[in-house]
Structure formats: structure tokens, C-alpha cells
Amino acid sequence: MPQYYNSQYFHPAFLYESLGNLIIFAALLVIHYLIIKKMICRDNRLTACFGVCVIGYMAAYSILRFFLEFIRIDRTPVFFGLRLPQITSLIIIAASVIFFVLY
Secondary structure (H helix, E strand, C coil), X not given: CHHHCCCCCCCCHHHHHHHHHHHHHHHHHXXXXXXXXXXXXXXXXXXXXXXXXXXXXXXXXXXXXXXXXXXXXXXXXXXXXXXXXXXXXXXXXXXXXXXXXXX
16 A cells, blocks of 8 residues: 555554453353353353353454454445445444344
């Protein structure tokens, strides 16, 4: 990208995303352990626990990706002042919230 040839510094968005994913993984691991421990004592619905963890990851990663898109320098289509991955992230966040409310 020619407009960035004179720039010397960039944010390491890949590093931020990797660290964010590591934090999300650790948080979901703790949540998963706590939910499984609680559900085994109560009943045998472990598939619901896995669904909660998957939807939790989708929501957390979408939030991370939404904010990281502000510092990325690659080109993506822009709609309504937001980049396409940000709009996709908002849709996934909304779907995750709806799932958690209905669940």
C-alpha cells in the first residue's frame, strides 16, 4: 500500500488479537469448568454447557475483532462508517445476546 511507505510504526494488531484470544480462552476455560462442576451436581445436561461456551467465544471474539478493526490498516469495504468485519461482528454479538436471553 503506497500511502503507508513513509510510516515507520504500526500497531501489531496480530499480537493484540493473539493476546485477546488467549485471555478469552482462559476466561472460557474457567467458566466452562465452573458450569460443568455445577451441572454435574445438578443434572446431566453437558451439551448445554458446550453451547454456552461456543456462543460465549463467538461473542467475546466478535467484541475483540470489532475494536481491533479500528487500528488495522488493510482495506475493507466501509458501510455506515464501519468496516465490513465490524458490521459482521455486531451481527454476531446481537445473535449471541439473543441466544443468551432466550436460553
